[in-house]
Amino acid sequence: MTLLSNISFCLLFIISSYSVCKCQPNTIRDYQLLVEERISELIQDEMTNPVFFSSSKDIISLFKVSDYDSVLIVLSGIEQLELYKESEFYPLLQLFKIHSLYELELFEQGALALDEVIRIESRFDSPLTSYIDLLKLNLGQSLIEKNEYDLGIQVYRHWINSESQKDLQVQARVYHNLAVGYLHKKQFDSSLWFFDEVIDLRRSLGDSSGLVQEYMNLASLYYEQYLDGQAIPLFQKALAMAKQLGDTTVLKTAEYNMAVVEENRKNYAEALAHRKEYERLLAAEWNRDRIWALAEQQKQFAIDTKQQEVDLLAAREQQQLSELARQRTQRNGLLATAALLLALLGMIAYYYRRVRANNRVISAQKEQLNALNVAKNQLFAMVAHDLKSPVMALQRAQRKLSLALSQTDQAQAQSLAAENEHITSNTFRLLNNVLHWAMEQTEQLSFVATPMPVQQLLAQVVYDYQELVRAKGLTLVQDFEVAAQVEVDANLMKIVLRNLLDNALKFTQTGGTITLQATETGDTVMLTIADTGVGMTAEQQAGLFSLTEHEVRPDTEGRKSTGLGMLLCQRLVARHHGNITVNSEVGKGTQISIQLPIFLDVEVL
Amino acid sequence: MSKIHILIVEDNPEEAAELREYLEDKDYTVTAVATTLKDALGYFYAQQPDLVIVDIYLGGSPEGITFAQRLNENEATRRPFLFLTQHASLEVFEQAKLTSPYNYLLKPFNPLELQYAIELAIEKFTGETGQFAVGDGAATAMEHNLFLKRRNSLVKVPFGDVDYVEVEGKYSNLITQRGEFLIQWPLKKLIEKFVPHQFVRVHRNYLVNLRAIQQVHLADQHVILSGERSIPFSQNFKKNLLEKFDVLK
Numbered sequence: 001m002t003l004l005s006n007i008s009f010c011l012l013f014i015i016s017s018y019s020v021c022k023c024q025p026n027t028i029r030d031y032q033l034l035v036e037e038r039i040s041e042l043i044q045d046e047m048t049n050p051v052f053f054s055s056s057k058d059i060i061s062l063f064k065v066s067d068y069d070s071v072l073i074v075l076s077g078i079e080q081l082e083l084y085k086e087s088e089f090y091p092l093l094q095l096f097k098i099h100s101l102y103e104l105e106l107f108e109q110g111a112l113a114l115d116e117v118i119r120i121e122s123r124f125d126s127p128l129t130s131y132i133d134l135l136k137l138n139l140g141q142s143l144i145e146k147n148e149y150d151l152g153i154q155v156y157r158h159w160i161n162s163e164s165q166k167d168l169q170v171q172a173r174v175y176h177n178l179a180v181g182y183l184h185k186k187q188f189d190s191s192l193w194f195f196d197e198v199i200d201l202r203r204s205l206g207d208s209s210g211l212v213q214e215y216m217n218l219a220s221l222y223y224e225q226y227l228d229g230q231a232i233p234l235f236q237k238a239l240a241m242a243k244q245l246g247d248t249t250v251l252k253t254a255e256y257n258m259a260v261v262e263e264n265r266k267n268y269a270e271a272l273a274h275r276k277e278y279e280r281l282l283a284a285e286w287n288r289d290r291i292w293a294l295a296e297q298q299k300q301f302a303i304d305t306k307q308q309e310v311d312l313l314a315a316r317e318q319q320q321l322s323e324l325a326r327q328r329t330q331r332n333g334l335l336a337t338a339a340l341l342l343a344l345l346g347m348i349a350y351y352y353r354r355v356r357a358n359n360r361v362i363s364a365q366k367e368q369l370n371a372l373n374v375a376k377n378q379l380f381a382m383v384a385h386d387l388k389s390p391v392m393a394l395q396r397a398q399r400k401l402s403l404a405l406s407q408t409d410q411a412q413a414q415s416l417a418a419e420n421e422h423i424t425s426n427t428f429r430l431l432n433n434v435l436h437w438a439m440e441q442t443e444q445l446s447f448v449a450t451p452m453p454v455q456q457l458l459a460q461v462v463y464d465y466q467e468l469v470r471a472k473g474l475t476l477v478q479d480f481e482v483a484a485q486v487e488v489d490a491n492l493m494k495i496v497l498r499n500l501l502d503n504a505l506k507f508t509q510t511g512g513t514i515t516l517q518a519t520e521t522g523d524t525v526m527l528t529i530a531d532t533g534v535g536m537t538a539e540q541q542a543g544l545f546s547l548t549e550h551e552v553r554p555d556t557e558g559r560k561s562t563g564l565g566m567l568l569c570q571r572l573v574a575r576h577h578g579n580i581t582v583n584s585e586v587g588k589g590t591q592i593s594i595q596l597p598i599f600l601d602v603e604v605l
Numbered sequence: 606m607s608k609i610h611i612l613i614v615e616d617n618p619e620e621a622a623e624l625r626e627y628l629e630d631k632d633y634t635v636t637a638v639a640t641t642l643k644d645a646l647g648y649f650y651a652q653q654p655d656l657v658i659v660d661i662y663l664g665g666s667p668e669g670i671t672f673a674q675r676l677n678e679n680e681a682t683r684r685p686f687l688f689l690t691q692h693a694s695l696e697v698f699e700q701a702k703l704t705s706p707y708n709y710l711l712k713p714f715n716p717l718e719l720q721y722a723i724e725l726a727i728e729k730f731t732g733e734t735g736q737f738a739v740g741d742g743a744a745t746a747m748e749h750n751l752f753l754k755r756r757n758s759l760v761k762v763p764f765g766d767v768d769y770v771e772v773e774g775k776y777s778n779l780i781t782q783r784g785e786f787l788i789q790w791p792l793k794k795l796i797e798k799f800v801p802h803q804f805v806r807v808h809r810n811y812l813v814n815l816r817a818i819q820q821v822h823l824a825d826q827h828v829i830l831s832g833e834r835s836i837p838f839s840q841n842f843k844k845n846l847l848e849k850f851d852v853l854k
Binding site for chain 2: 444445
């Protein structure tokens with residue numbers, strides 16, 4: 001019992017070691033491609049039945065995508081057609097069917113279909129024959145593996161009978177498989193024949209390992225039939241050959257087989273030695289595997305370690321990089337901050353300088369304004385003073401007038417009234433000047449220039465002075481019979497002329513002469529007011545048109561004047577695009593001239 | 606000839622009195638003194654003066670300007686006017702400027718200034734600025750009247766009052782029932798202004814008011830006017846004269 005089980009173990013072991021006789025998948029692919037091409041060609045040539053045609057096309061495309069179920073279903077649809085078996089594609093489609101059955105592991109049906117194909121094998125050309133051979137090999141092997149020995153042997157026999165050229169390696173495998181198949185079927189003669197054939201083939205191929213295997217297979221065959229006399233020497237031969245070969249796998253099997261054989265012969269010492277040898281080999285093999293696994297593990301470990309190192313290094317590099325980036329950012333930040341600070345400093349410096357410059361301008365302006373303010377205050381003081389004295393005089397005169405009236409002193413009253421009128425008219429003029437000065441300074445003064453005859457202008461002004469001049473005992477000479485017109489704001493120009501006449505009146509002693517003259521010179525007209533009065537020094541003349549430098553001069557009656565009138569005159573003449581000039585000599589008199597452009601009216605008749 | 610009628614609009618009685626005095630000295634007729642805007646308008650429409658002298662400020666507000674604006678609204682009632690003001694301040698003038706023709710007189714003023722301002726107001730109104738500067742004989746026409754400068758004043762002579770015009774070179778004489786007036790107009794202007802008022806040129810030197818003609822002596826070529834006055838007419842202008850009579854018949 002134990003022997004049989006051992007032998008079967010041994011046989012199975014052997015078969016599995018030879019189960020690599022499947023053809024390479026790429027070879028199958030090549031064939032498939034060839035077949036597809038062939039079918040495409042054929043289909044194009046022969047378009048007899050559209051259904052058949054389209055089904056065939058479908059089969060090809062389905063086969064291509066390895067949908068073998070669908071291939072079989074579509075095929076079953078056309079298999080019943082008369083046309084099918086007559087068609088040129090029949091063998092090809094049939095091959096697809098076999099292939100699909102094979103792929104679906106329906107080996108028996110595949111073998112049946114193959115039988116059909118083999119009957120018409122003569123109709124195939126060589127690529128298809130090769131394909132059929134391939135299918136035969138695959139089917140045969142699969143059937144034997146599935147213990148379908150009869151079918152497998154049948155298929156293999158077909159392969160052997162076919163006329164195609166045989167590869168010796170493949171032939172050896174086929175013979176081996178057949179020998180195993182017959183062995184399983186207990187047809188020892190056939191098995192023995194094929195083993196002998198395989199041994200011959202191995203020998204001629206120089207395949208020592210295969211030969212040892214075959215010897216052992218043959219020995220097992222004999223041993224199975226209790227032909228110990230033939231089996232044992234073969235086992236021994238195999239063992240010797242295996243030892244010679246040094247192939248541990250084969251040797252291990254040989255030792256094991258010898259151990260079994262010796263044990264059965266009751267040669268326990270021998271059996272034990274073989275068994276030990278077997279176990280040693282097994283252990284060695286296992287150790288080898290173990291060592292290999294260990295080595296693998298070690299290798300893996302080393303790789304892991306290395307990987308860790310690499311990871312560590314990468315992490316460190318990353319860290320360094322990030323550190324570098326951080327440093328760069330820090331540096332950039334510092335740089336930016338520095339630049340910002342610098343810019344800020346620059347700006348501060350710039351603004352500081354500007355502020356300083358502004359301050360300088362402001363302080364200069366302030367000084368100027370202060371000077372002007374002082375002058376203005378002086379002016380106000382003088383104006384107030386000027387106003388105070390006449391008003392006081394008026395008050396005094398008024399009291400006297402009341403007294404005179406109560407005493408009914410007619411003459412005295414009249415004289416006082418005249419005095420009062422004089423004072424008030426002077427005061428009125430001063431006020432008028434102050435008002436116009438203020439308006440001029442604040443740009444509130446209206447200025448509307450219209451053409452006016454010079455004669456008319458002077459006549460209107462002088463009209464008010466005739467009485468005054470006579471009252472003071474002065475002579476007034478009027479010499480302004482000119483046709484010229486000037487473009488003036490009459491009211492403003494009259495203020496100028498009145499001021500000049502007032503001054504002449506004030507600074508000329510009784511008996512003196514005041515001359516009002518107008519002369520045309522080219523495109524200008526000169527208005528001159530001349531007196532034979534007290535005159536002015538050069539300094540007085542120089543300070544006449546300056547607010548800060550002018551002096552207060554007492555007039556012929558000892559009254560003081562601010563000289564504001566002269567300033568006003570200058571400003572107003574300037575606004576008329578004119579010039580004012582002063583010519584004076586102390587003790588001899590003053591001559592003031594105003595030069596104005598003549599107005600030319602083209603429309604004057 | 607008649608006096609020029611002036612309406613005073615002034616709320617200060619003393620100033621109004623002084624102004625009236627000045628005007629009457631110059632032989633102008635002051636038709637009334639109005640102290641409010643309402644009165645002023647009332648007097649103006651009722652009396653139809655030749656000129657109005659208006660104080661800008663009436664009772665503290667610039668109603669004088671409002672008055673002038675109202676005057677200007679109606680073309681038929683427009684008259685020359687003259688603003689009186691205390692201050693030459695910009696604010697007031699900006700408003701006064703809106704009334705055209707714009708003319709003003711600053712207080713206080715003397716009669717010469719007043720006279721000049723009146724002349725200027727009339728000149729501006731008739732659009733003949735500078736006309737009165739030429740002195741005696743200067744004249745401007747306003748509606749049915751001539752405003753003539755005479756002895757530093759202005760007189761009003763209605764065209765209808767003139768019997769005939771005698772041209773004597775640069776000057777011409779306007780002969781009226783109440784006397785003669787010198788006018789310094791070129792002949793062309795005389796014809797242009799007098800002919801529309803029913804005057805006809807009968808001679809190189811004579812323009813006659815058709816109204817004044819009583820007889821035309823074709824034989825000795827004379828025109829007899831009222832008051833036994835006789836004016837010659839020349840052959841050149843005979844047709845001119847007779848045409849007018851044809852029209853009149």
